Structures are given as structure tokens and as C-alpha cells.
Amino acid sequence: MNEKNKIIIYQVFTRLFGNNNNHCSYNGDIGVNGCGKMADFTAKALGEIKKLGTTHIWYTGIIEHATQTDYRRYNIQPDHPAIVKGKAGSPYAIKDYYDIDPDIATDVPGRMREFENLVQRTHRAGLQVIIDFVPNHVARQYRSDVQPDGTTDLGANDDPSQPFSPYNNFYYIPQSELHGLFDMKGSAAEPYREFPAKATGNNRFDATPNINDWYETVKLNYGVDYQNGGTCHFSPTPDTWFKMLDILLFWASKKIDGFRCDMAEMVPVEFWEWVIPQVKAVYPHVLFIAEVYNPGEYRNYLFRGKFDYLYDKVGLYDTLRNVICGNESATMISRCWQNLNGIEKRMLNFLENHDEQRIASDFFAGDPRKAIPGLIISACMNTNPMMIYFGQEFGEMGMDSEGFSGRDGRTTIFDYWSVDTIRRWRNGGKFDGKMLSEEYKRIYEVYKKVLTLCNEEHAITEGVFFDLMYANQNGWKFNEHKQYVFLRKYKNELLLIAVNFDHQLVDVAINIPSHAFDFLQIPQSDAYKATDLLSGLQETITLLPYKATDLSIGAHSGKILKVSLAQPEKEVNEAGH
Template sequence: MEKIIIYQVFTRLFGNSKPTSVYNGSLQENGCGKMAGFTNQALQEIKKLGTTHIWYTGVIAHATQTDYTAYGIPRNHPSIVKGKAGSPYAIRDYYDVDPDLAVNVNQRMKEFETLIERTHANRLKVIIDFVPNHVSRQYQSLAKPRRVKDLGETDNPNIAFSPDNNFYYIPGQKLEGEIDLHNESMGDYYESPAKATGNNRFDAYPNRNDWYETVKLNYGTDYIHNTGNHFSPIPDTWHKMKDILLFWAGKGIDGFRCDMAEMVPCEFWGWAIPEVKAQYPNLIFIAEVYNPNEYRNYLFNGKFDYLYDKVGLYDTLRGITCGYSSATAITSCWQSVNDIQSHMLNFLENHDEQRIASDFFAGNPFKALPALIVSACMNTNPMMIYFGQELGEPGMDEEGFSGRDGRTTIFDYWSVNSLYRWSNNGRYNTHLLSPKEKELRKFYSRLLNLCNQEAALREGTFFDLMYVNQGGWQMNEHRQYAFLRKQENEVLLIAVNFDETPAQVSINLPAHAFEYLNMPEYESITATNLLDSQKETISFTANKPVAITLPAYGGKILKIKIGK
């Protein structure tokens, strides 16, 4: 059994060899990371963090303002591309690799296949995005197999909705809205009839806050006339998207992270995922789903393996880290998904969320270490970190379209300073990192490696201790949190402190814990803190609290051996 640890990396930004960038700069001005930048050494360093999977974000070809006409790729109109580089979620060609990522553009698919081989050789598994809900407004597949008809190729654009169409249309109206559709070099962008916009905007007037660069795909649900679902016979879009999944699965990848999966009918997933797994049974499917009321639907009916735990654990831990929520909320958080806990994907950062070290979140990456311990160690489910998180990357650059928002841009060409220094001209070492960055990366590596080194973390039972540690003077339940993990004769007592000052705590262990986990009691026993290898003597009994000191913005993972 393996606990999945995912390292999400924004492929375009990783390994960019230019040390500085200019606001809203072009590919030539700011440079771009390549798939070749994931050298054996780079992958080994990522592996050393404790990583089991790497999610290469932004591999599939998407709309861009960069001119690739020399390679037979039509130009995209700048008015409907966000940022110079473009959003990786505005897919231009489902069967192609993004040319930005290739050293030799004409060999871009071969370079991706080589990247998969190199990743596997370094004992890492490969995840890529599958973007099922929307595509670029100028979608056109040049790389599709000959037998495949393009999206929209057989549509009747004079009908607002038909289950045979791949898109939704607004007949008799051209695309307008708040977007400036004029460009000096390319003239006006013209789309008539207008297609529905990716964020379920079924009119011709998207605004700047809409996903105006994308068009919504039609899976057979009539949003126009509200006539419900038309899933029999199986809609054409279903077949096309299943073929795309099979195409990428055939490249040897190990999983898909499915973008905005809940905007696609659950019935499609329940049909497509088993079809794909019939040929590739070990593939994993991760769903970006934000509605807790739909979690079980997408797991049991949609057949997903894992779901984002965003509105639950992420939001809760962020609130506690920032000081406006109580640590008691963690208990109700896991209880709400207790029956599906093993299917929840935990994280503290990804490309959509603000960086921990940004001014918009904690401002200090060390403040989130207690949250990291909880997120990584609470259960057997997967854990994900975002590239640069382990270095305390603040994401406070104003890159271009992205703006200064505490996120690392997904729209612009850019050089991420902390990653640039860590890469050290392809050497991938810590020589150019600050002492604090080195310290943080060392902590991440220690903790994430423990997740698979320790059987109790990898596959053990979880027991929350907070119900017997509230309302007393021995522990501040609003700023500290404690739980047990047990596997066979090994027990871990894990306690964290979200406070800015060290805390002397006395943690009650209920008699029920000893019964439930089948543990003997000890008046005195030696425990080892797995985070620093220091030993201390503690009581381990229901009759006397465990007295320990927790560091500021930190915690302890105390391991004890029980029985013979």
C-alpha cells in the first residue's frame, strides 16, 4: 500500500532559465520552461521530497498569443486569449502537446513521450490535466487521428441545443459583451452565431469576469430550454471525450486530474471512466469538485478515485492558520466525509489558490506547518503540494494578465524566483536558497517522506483526541489539535500548535482510545519525535495526561512501540 503524494508543477514555469521577467512579456522576452528541463536530476530532487506522483499541469495544447504559424499552427486572436501565454484550460487541440513546452516544436509529442519515460525511470508516476467542460473559442484539432471528426464539425449551429451538437449556440447573434474584440494586427474577432461561454453563460454577452476565452461543451443537458438530460442515445460529445481520454492513456500516463468535473454530467463520468479503466485498470481519476452535496455522487456514480477536499479541509485549515477559525473545526470537517475520507485529496496550495507565503494568506510559510502536518498525516488519503510551496514561494509578482493576486500566474510567461534559484542553472540543489528556504524544504521532505516510511501514516487507523481535550486549562482547543494513528504495534501521537508562541500542553487520552485501538497503557514510555529524532519520556495512559511542549507554528509526531 502506498500513500499518494502529488507534486503539482506548472510545466511552463518550471526550469525557465531566464533570471528575470518583464511585465506582460512575450515568450522571447521572458522565456519558458521546457519538458526537457525535467532532467533526471530535477526529477530525483522532486522524488526526494517524498513524492510518488508528479502532475504536469498545462501539457495539452491551449490557446496562446504566441505566433506558431511557422509550424503550421494557426494564430489565436489575442482578444480571446488571457495573457500572452494563455490559459492551459482554454484547450486548442485535445490531441496535441503545447508547443511552448518543446525544445523542438515539431517533435513536441515525442518530447512528451520521452518525459513520461524519464519520469517513470525516476520512480514517479505521471498525472496530466483532462479539461472536459470547455475549450478555446478557436478550437481546432490539427493533430487528431484521421478517423476522428473535430468538435463542432458536424454541429447544426442554427439550433441552440441539440444532443447531436458538441457546442451550445445563440442563433442569430454574434459574440459581443464587454470584451474588446478588436486587435490592430489581426482585426476584429468574429463569432456568429455566438457559442455559450465555458462558465455556463448561455448568451452572447460574456464579461471580463467570465471565462470568455472558452466555449462550453454540450454533453446532452439542455440548459437553453430546460428540457433536462438527453443521454440516450449516448451523445456525440461523450464518444469524442472518451476517445481523447484513451488517446492520452495510451501514452503511458498514470492518471488524470479532471478540471471542473462537476460541470460535466456525472452520468458521463460513470460511463467513460469504466470504459477507460477496462483498458487501463491502474489509471487514477481525480475530480475537481467543490459541492460537498455531490461528493458521493461523483465517487459512487461517477466512479472517480479521488476528489478535491477544498471547501472542507483546505478552507478549514486556512482559516485556522490565519487566526479566524478554531482548531475544533477540524473534527467536524473530517466527520462530514468520514465514510469517504480515503477518497479525499488534501492540499494547502494549488494553481487556483493563493500561496501560503503571500500577503493574501499567511504571509509566512512557517505559519502553515501545523496545517501541513494535519493535512498530510490525518489519514491514508492522497496529499498534494504545489511547486515552490516547499520553498515558501510568495507568489506576489505582478506578472501580467494574472496581476498581483498572491498566485503564481497560469496566464503569463514568467520566471519564478525561488524555483529559478533552486534550479541553479540545471543543477537543482539548495546552494542559492536562503537559510529559511533550506529549512522549510528540509521540513517538507522529512514530513512527506514519513507518510510512506511509517506504516501508521501510510495505512494506519485514525483517532481524534479533541473530544476529551476541550474546555480545560491544559490545552487550548482553538489553537492546538491532537490525534492518534496506529498500525499493529506502532502508535503515533500527533499534536500541532497553530499559535505564534510555544505551548506546554497536557493531552488527555480517553479509555475508549485504548479499547478501540487495542493498546496497552504505560505510566512511562519513551517516544521519538519523528520530525527531529529527539526522544522524550511520556505517560501513555487514560489516567494521566501526556505532558509535552509544542513549538510555535509546529508540532510533534511522537512514535511509541507497544506490546512485545
């Protein structure tokens, strides 16, 4: 892939994508509700995903995790139902770091070969492959049944009499049995037993996790003694570090192109500083994306930890969500990039993912169109990556009550289920759109237009960014709380991008300050021909420091006006140059 391409990630929950069942039952098992497979990502399906403007596909839930489905006939040890969330289980309760989840295989014994074929198909479609790396915690009954020669299973050599030892892979609560404040029996005849209890994944160092904890997981030990002031024991190198390096190299050898690292900030930055350069020494192209929520740690994980990109959740996502819902002013969007102090090109923007509520759900905006201004900003504001979550491009509502995942505005990651808009779009693998409503199609066309523009327009892929909001406070025809406007420029191409979060069409007058003309070297003119890249319509606009630029912007919409600055000399002279 061209280094200058803008990364557009399509996150897809692998086991839901291909499930055609349109009458799934609440809490249904795999026999009742069915399950999508890796084979559902056909060349046709991948080609359609690519058409959206996608450059990378993040297959979520690839590595084997705890489940209530019985795969004993394939020599896969069953999990106690009390420590599995949902019938299908959480993809973040890893049961075997070296294996593919059997649910998503058509031929369970050949599941690794199926994954290798999926990677090849994805590459042939011109897409790159990202998978999860879950470094902080594993399923309570973790055990690899395909542990590679020369490697040792997690916990195999632990001394469980020690609450903490740098030589242990887990943390223990000696002399204590796990007594979770959750149902310890589930659907099993006998309750789950764990003695001595292990610390729980969300840093719970006692034997009584509750229903709100990550009770189905255990915390991995990277050499930090959390119970004694967080003292670090990194020399000699902790055993867990070596095991994780082996796991990363194993998956990188499968020709994947990136890891999305779950809860990366719960793992010491010293580990990342040690491991990422070693992986990149062998596989230099592999991307590392960190899920980090503490802005105070951003620089640490980027510059010391060597990550390529970080989630922009607590900055841009939270702000755009609030603006979309009418709870915050659009002026706060400027604060987001200003607070990043120069690292904005290293942030991954998104409006949906598997953790967040669907835009169209009753818990977020209730209408996918309301997020279109936010989509334009997220995708076009800078050169950094953009991610969407499968179904977002159709306005998926996520309002099902699937089982363990209640009616919460999210698409379940715990249950066997089917995603309505994706099922309609796929239409049995035909992808002909015949089952999609006109509303779904309209939303899709906007997403496709915006995301494809990201790599068609040099001004978005490579250009500089100039925020115009500071010159448009208290404007007589500009509501800075409901509109946002900025410039992107590359060589002689200028984009004026203006969005409207309001529910009605607005006529705005945009001030472009002298500094913008000087900084971006824009020739002044009162008669620039501009094309709106979203609608294809042309209009004539003014670009002058002493006269506002007049535009009309539809409700919950935006304009990306492209201007060629190589204008006829007469026009430029008339403007006073």
C-alpha cells in the same frame, strides 16, 4: 507502485519550472521572458522531486491551449489575442485535445515525442504521471490540426441554427454575434468575430460574456439542455461523449498514470459513469481525480461517477486556511472529516495549487512557517493522497505582478514567467541549493521530512485514525482553538500527532480517553519511550486514561511522536495491568 503507498502529488506548472530568467518583464512575450521546457525535467530534476517524498507528478499545462505566441511556421493556427488571457494563455483553454503545447517543446515538430520521453524519464525516476483532462470547455477557436484518423473534430458536424441539440458538440446563440463585455480587439487590427455566438465555458448561455467570465472558452455539450430546465438527452449517447472517450484513450495510451479532471462537476455524472469504466477496462491502473466543489455531489461523483479521488477544497483546505490565518478554531478540523461520513480516504488534501493563493503571500499567511501545522494534518491525518504545488516546499510567495495575472498572491498560469524559489533551487540544473536562503532550506527540510514520513510509517500509510479533540475541550492546559491532536496506529506502532497553530511555544496536557485505549488496544503506561519523527529527539511520555500526556510544542509547529507498544512487561504492570 505498492497499492498501500500513500499518494503524494507534486503539481508543477510545466512552462514555469525550467525558466531561468531572473528579470522577467511585466506582460513580456516568450522572446523577452522565455519559457521552461519538458526537457528541463532531467533525470536529476526528477530525482530531486522524488526525494521530497513524491510518488506522482502532475504536469499542468501539457495539452495545447490558446496562446498569443505565433506558431504559424509549424502549421499551428494563431489565436485572436482578444480571446486569450495573457501572452501565454490559459492551460484550461484547450485548442487541440490531441496535441502538446508548443511552448514547452525544445523541438516544436517533435513535441509529442518529447512528451513521450518525459513520461519515460518520469517513470524511470520512480514517479507516476498525471496530466489535466479539461472536459467542460475548450478555447473559442478550437481546432485540431493532428486529429487522428477515424475521429472527427469538435463541432465539425454541428447545426449552429439549434441552440441545443444532443448531436451538437457546442451550444449556440442563433442569430447573435458574440459581443463580449471585454476588449474584442486586443492587440489585433480587427476585432474577434464569432457568429453565431457559442455559449461561454462557465455556463453563460448568451452572447455577452464579461471580463469576469471564462470568456476565452466555449462550453461543451454533453446532452444537457440547460436553457430548458436542464433536461437530459443521454439516449442515444451524445456525440461529445464518444469524442471525449477517444481523447482519454489517446492520452492513456501514452502510458500516463492519471487524469486530474478540471471542473468535473460541470459535466454530468452520467458521462463519468459511462466513460471511466471504459478507460479502466483498457488501462486499469489509470487514476481519475475530480475537481469538485459541491459536497452534496461528492458521493455521486465517487460512487456513481467512479472517480478515485476528489479535491478536498471546501472542507479541509478552507478550514485549515482559516485556522492558519486565525479566523477559525482548530476544533473545526474534526468537523471536516466528520462531515465526509466515511469518504475521507477518497479526498485529495492540499494547501496550495494553481488556483489558490500562495501560503507565504500577503493574501494568505504572509509566512510559510504558519502553515506547518496544517501541512502535518493534511499529510498525516489519513491514508488519502496529499498534494503540494511546486515552490510551496520553499515558501514561494507568489507576489509578482506578471501581466494578465496581477499581484494576487498566485503564481501566474497566464503569463511567461519564472518562479523565484524554483529558479534558485534548480541553479541551472545543478540542484545544489547554493542560491537558496537558509529560510528556504529550513522550510524545505520540514516538507521533505513530513512527506517522506508518509510512506515510511505504516501508521500513516495504512493505520487507523483516532481524533482526540473531543476529549480536550476546555482543557486547563490545552487550547482547542490553537492546537489539534490525533492518533494513528498500525499493529504495535502508535503515533501521537500534535500541532500548534499559535505563534508561541506551548506546554500542553493532552487527555487520551478510555475509549481510545480500548478501541486501539493501547497498553497503558506512564513511561513510554517516544521518538519525535520530525526532530529525531526522544522523550518519555505518559499514556494513561486518567492522567494527561504532557508535551511542549514550538510555535507554528508540531510533533509526530512514535511509540512502540511492545513495551517491557514491568512498565505495563506498573500502570495497573
